Amino acid sequence: MNWFxxxxxxxxxxxxxxxxxxxxxxxxxxxxxxxNIPFIRKVAKRWKAKGISLDVEELISxxxxxxLKTYNAYDPESGYKFTTLLGKALTWTFANEVKKVSQLKFNxxxxxxxxxxxxxxxxxxxDIVGHEVEMESSxxxxxxxxxxxxxxxxxxxxxxxxxxxxxxxxxVSLTDLAKEWGKTRALTSLIHRRCIDxxxxxxxxx
Numbered sequence: 001m002n003w004f005x006x007x008x009x010x011x012x013x014x015x016x017x018x019x020x021x022x023x024x025x026x027x028x029x030x031x032x033x034x035x036n037i038p039f040i041r042k043v044a045k046r047w048k049a050k051g052i053s054l055d056v057e058e059l060i061s062x063x064x065x066x067x068l069k070t071y072n073a074y075d076p077e078s079g080y081k082f083t084t085l086l087g088k089a090l091t092w093t094f095a096n097e098v099k100k101v102s103q104l105k106f107n108x109x110x111x112x113x114x115x116x117x118x119x120x121x122x123x124x125x126x127d128i129v130g131h132e133v134e135m136e137s138s139x140x141x142x143x144x145x146x147x148x149x150x151x152x153x154x155x156x157x158x159x160x161x162x163x164x165x166x167x168x169x170x171x172v173s174l175t176d177l178a179k180e181w182g183k184t185r186a187l188t189s190l191i192h193r194r195c196i197d198x199x200x201x202x203x204x205x206x
């Protein structure tokens with residue numbers, strides 16, 4: 001099924017289709033699901049316009065889960081329209097999926113202490129260069145580290161590449177890296193800070 005070719009039929013009523021579907025009419029259920037795809041597509045495009053990394057087609061597919069949950073949970077006696085509940089379900093489902101994607105990216109890059117590798121103030125490259133985005137009453141850390149690091153490789157100095165790789169891939173502390181290089185901890189920390197500043201600027205962080 002091509003999600004982008006389905007058009008909304010104004011002559012159909014969600015609540016009437018829902019009532020018939022719950023009475024056992026399979027055709028009404030199919031029409032209800034199909035006629036709400038354009039609504040899901042509209043919401044998906046709105047989320048994509050905010051800059052999240054998921055494709056519109058992926059969001060529409062994920063929106064199908066929200067549609068099914070709405071169908072199972074909807075109560076006509078509640079006074080709410082079917083699309084109102086669907087809209088809330090889409091917001092929750094999309095926000096939850098974005099968090100999952102962000103967490104996967106987070107897990108690819110080890111945590112690292114900005115003070116010392118044995119310190120208590122551990123954070124991650126994801127959180128350091130990402131920025132919190134509020135969308136549809138939900139918040140998540142927005143950064144595509146894979147793309148950002150590829151861009152960084154093109155403009156970084158060799159020292160900066162080594163520092164970033166050692167600290168966030170090999171999980172080496174700045175203190176140990178300074179000893180390995182035969183440089184001072186302060187100089188190594190300065191190069192590390194320069195890396196982070198570049199990444200933040202590239203990710204539009206002021």
